[in-house]
Amino acid sequence: MIPLVPALVVGSLGFLLGLTILFVKRGPLMILVGAEFALNSINLLFVAFSRLHKSPLGDAVVLFTIALAAVEVAIALALIFHLYRRLKIKALEELEELKG
Amino acid sequence: MAVFLFLAVVFLMSGISIIFVKEPTTNILLLLVSLTAMAGLFALYGSPFLAVVQLLVYAGAGVVLLISALFFLPRERRSPPPLRLMVPGLLWLLLLAVDIAVLLPSGRGTPSVSPLTTARLSSYLLHDLLLPFVMVSLLLVITVTALFLWTGKERGE
Numbered sequence: 041m042i043p044l045v046p047a048l049v050v051g052s053l054g055f056l057l058g059l060t061i062l063f064v065k066r067g068p069l070m071i072l073v074g075a076e077f078a079l080n081s082i083n084l085l086f087v088a089f090s091r092l093h094k095s096p097l098g099d100a101v102v103l104f105t106i107a108l109a110a111v112e113v114a115i116a117l118a119l120i121f122h123l124y125r126r127l128k129i130k131a132l133e134e135l136e137e138l139k140g
Numbered sequence: 141m142a143v144f145l146f147l148a149v150v151f152l153m154s155g156i157s158i159i160f161v162k163e164p165t166t167n168i169l170l171l172l173v174s175l176t177a178m179a180g181l182f183a184l185y186g187s188p189f190l191a192v193v194q195l196l197v198y199a200g201a202g203v204v205l206l207i208s209a210l211f212f213l214p215r216e217r218r219s220p221p222p223l224r225l226m227v228p229g230l231l232w233l234l235l236l237a238v239d240i241a242v243l244l245p246s247g248r249g250t251p252s253v254s255p256l257t258t259a260r261l262s263s264y265l266l267h268d269l270l271l272p273f274v275m276v277s278l279l280l281v282i283t284v285t286a287l288f289l290w291t292g293k294e295r296g297e
Contacts, residue, residue: 050148057155
């Protein structure tokens with residue numbers, strides 16, 4: 041069996057990469073790509089721990105995560121279209137209305 | 141272990157490439173490559189059902205939605221040089237072949253892992269996790285309805 045440690049390393053590094061994409065990229069679409077990448081990395085940890093404990097709970101959580109990620113993409117794209125078409129905003133830094 | 145290393149390296153390298161590549165089209169193709177590599181990793185860890193769901197829902201529907209969003213970008217931003225599209229495209233084809241090889245019963249890389257069957261997972265979802273299952277389903281319905289209402293309002297209907 042493939043041990044747990046490689047999955048921990050790959051999942052954690054992937055999550056860090058996803059966070060880096062979130063912070064480095066400017067366009068809303070690319071920020072969404074970073075969020076998807078980070079979510080996907082965490083899924084590997086759930087699956088690996090699920091195998092370690094011989095319980096299907098981790099797999100069920102991953103199934104929920106995939107469903108919620110699809111919802112997240114739909115909502116985020118609706119918001120991005122709104123930003124592009126109504127407010128003519130191409131980078132999130134141009135968004136002034138939510139600044140405190 | 142060699143297949144695991146290959147998939148893990150491709151997954152991490154595609155993430156690093158997303159950071160440095162500027163074109164949105166190439167970035168989304170690289171995300172597709174990383175999602176396909178992750179599906180192979182799921183299969184290696186004994187979750188073939190999740191691997192297939194990952195390929196169909198995440199890599200299929202999710203990436204198609206993202207690509208459809210690209211059509212709202214200016215033409216010059218969504219048309220990178222062909223080589224930048226060829227490399228992730230060919231890598232994705234190779235990964236798909238690896239995923240299928242891992243998913244086939246004869247090609248399963250880790251025979252000591254007892255795969256989680258769909259029957260066991262569905263029974264677990266509908267008995268032990270019934271409340272979260274219903275809540276997530278409700279959330280999906282509410283979100284889709286809210287999006288329809290919102291976009292209708294935007295068009296002034």
